[in-house]
Amino acid sequence: MTVNRALFDEVMVPNYSPSAVIPVRGQGSRVWDQSGREFVDFAGGIAVNCLGHCHPALVNALKEQGEKIWHLSNVMTNEPALRLAKKLVDATFADKVYFANSGAEANEAALKLARRWALDNFGAHKSQIIAFNKGFHGRTFFTVTVGGQAAYSDGFGPKPGDVYHVDYNDLSAVEALISDNTCAVMMEPLQGEGGIVSPEAEFVKGVRELCDKHNALLIFDEVQTGVGRTGELYAYQGVGVTPDILTSAKALGGGFPIGAMLTTTAIAQHLKVGTHGSTYGGNPLACAVAEAAFDTVNTPEVLDGVKAKAELFKSLLNDINTKYNVFSEIRGKGLLIGAVVSDAYKGKAKDFLTTGIEEGVMSLVAGADVVRFTPSLVIPEADIREGMARFEKAVAKVVAAN
Numbered sequence: 475m476t477v478n479r480a481l482f483d484e485v486m487v488p489n490y491s492p493s494a495v496i497p498v499r500g501q502g503s504r505v506w507d508q509s510g511r512e513f514v515d516f517a518g519g520i521a522v523n524c525l526g527h528c529h530p531a532l533v534n535a536l537k538e539q540g541e542k543i544w545h546l547s548n549v550m551t552n553e554p555a556l557r558l559a560k561k562l563v564d565a566t567f568a569d570k571v572y573f574a575n576s577g578a579e580a581n582e583a584a585l586k587l588a589r590r591w592a593l594d595n596f597g598a599h600k601s602q603i604i605a606f607n608k609g610f611h612g613r614t615f616f617t618v619t620v621g622g623q624a625a626y627s628d629g630f631g632p633k634p635g636d637v638y639h640v641d642y643n644d645l646s647a648v649e650a651l652i653s654d655n656t657c658a659v660m661m662e663p664l665q666g667e668g669g670i671v672s673p674e675a676e677f678v679k680g681v682r683e684l685c686d687k688h689n690a691l692l693i694f695d696e697v698q699t700g701v702g703r704t705g706e707l708y709a710y711q712g713v714g715v716t717p718d719i720l721t722s723a724k725a726l727g728g729g730f731p732i733g734a735m736l737t738t739t740a741i742a743q744h745l746k747v748g749t750h751g752s753t754y755g756g757n758p759l760a761c762a763v764a765e766a767a768f769d770t771v772n773t774p775e776v777l778d779g780v781k782a783k784a785e786l787f788k789s790l791l792n793d794i795n796t797k798y799n800v801f802s803e804i805r806g807k808g809l810l811i812g813a814v815v816s817d818a819y820k821g822k823a824k825d826f827l828t829t830g831i832e833e834g835v836m837s838l839v840a841g842a843d844v845v846r847f848t849p850s851l852v853i854p855e856a857d858i859r860e861g862m863a864r865f866e867k868a869v870a871k872v873v874a875a876n
């Protein structure tokens with residue numbers, strides 16, 4: 475069988491448009507394709523491979539658990555899930571954990587829990603959900619409707635109702651909309667897919683206060699910001715505002731699919747037996763790998779390392795920009811970095827990504843105008859420098875072609 479990009483078009487649903495490059499092997503922050511070409515990985519999946527590829531701690535956890543037990547239904551619990559939940563609870567504001575398999579599912583659980591909590595405590599009128607334009611919360615129909623890009627949720631029939639959007643960082647818009655009918659406000663503590671947009675400190679604090687005033691739950695979607703990405707275990711710890719519900723996925727499993735919803739005992743009790751569930755959620759293999767990832771990331775070495783690596787990353791990007799003047803701003807927090815293209819390249823962020831692949835470096839975009847970098851949290855300095863040297867060549871090429 476010839477396995478190549480053409481086979482994708484033949485046998486796969488056309489909802490993606492992948493690169494012609496098919497990676498077959500990865501080690502740390504390097505990836506090799508079918509022909510043996512090597513790439514520096516500044517993408518990490520999409521902010522997923524927090525410890526790079528084939529980190530020995532994760533490989534060991536997967537092998538060890540793979541020889542013990544792979545799956546149990548939720549009729550029985552399992553040791554890796556319990557250990558991971560205990561560690562998440564000990565390291566955060568939360569008392570309780572629900573495991574899912576993805577970010578969207580963790581968010582779906584969060585939204586359903588918020589609605590049930592509001593119904594039980596206040597009645598059916600309290601169902602309004604406030605979220606933010608350009609926010610991203612996943613692709614299930616509820617989460618994509620709460621996400622702030624109507625283009626992603628239009629065209630699938632009637633949407634889940636009572637969901638409203640305002641601009642991120644616009645506190646007065648939240649204030650104008652929120653009422654005692656509001657059940658929850660859902661936000662990313664730094665918008666990822668929406669363009670690497672940081673919140674203003676006053677905004678997050680203000681939203682927390684408005685939620686408290688109106689008995690609404692504050693849900694932080696930390697699917698992209700969580701597990702060390704911003705230099706804290708969870709971004710809320712750096713923002714200084716504690717949510718009522720927090721969701722985690724992407725980096726949580728370091729490349730193995732898992733999601734989690736974290737909350738307090740008082741709120742959690744509203745998901746009574748039978749109200750929600752998942753066949754695979756809390757699967758022992760996923761939880762064993764996630765536990766190893768958690769143990770590795772949640773250390774001063776790794777978390778402080780993120781801050782130091784981010785400085786180097788941004789300074790090299792700034793050097794490139796001084797020469798070529800292609801970015802109007804380099805922003806983000808920790809190793810969640812966005813380079814906003816200047817007016818001459820508006821709508822063309824993807825050109826830098828595709829040309830980067832030609833030069834042997836993998837990056838991402840966040841919308842049409844932002845090149846996004848989400849490398850491994852433990853990427854060696856030499857790989858940052860080599861990847862940036864390749865990225866500079868890509869920038870030179872894009873400039874020459876523009």
Ligand SMILES: *Cc1c(COP(=O)(O)O)cnc(C)c1O
Nearest residue numbers: 576577578610611612666697698
């Ligand atoms: C990626 C992402 C999701 C969706 O996660 P999936 O695992 O793709 O379902 C949700 N929220 C945020 C902030 C994300 O970045």
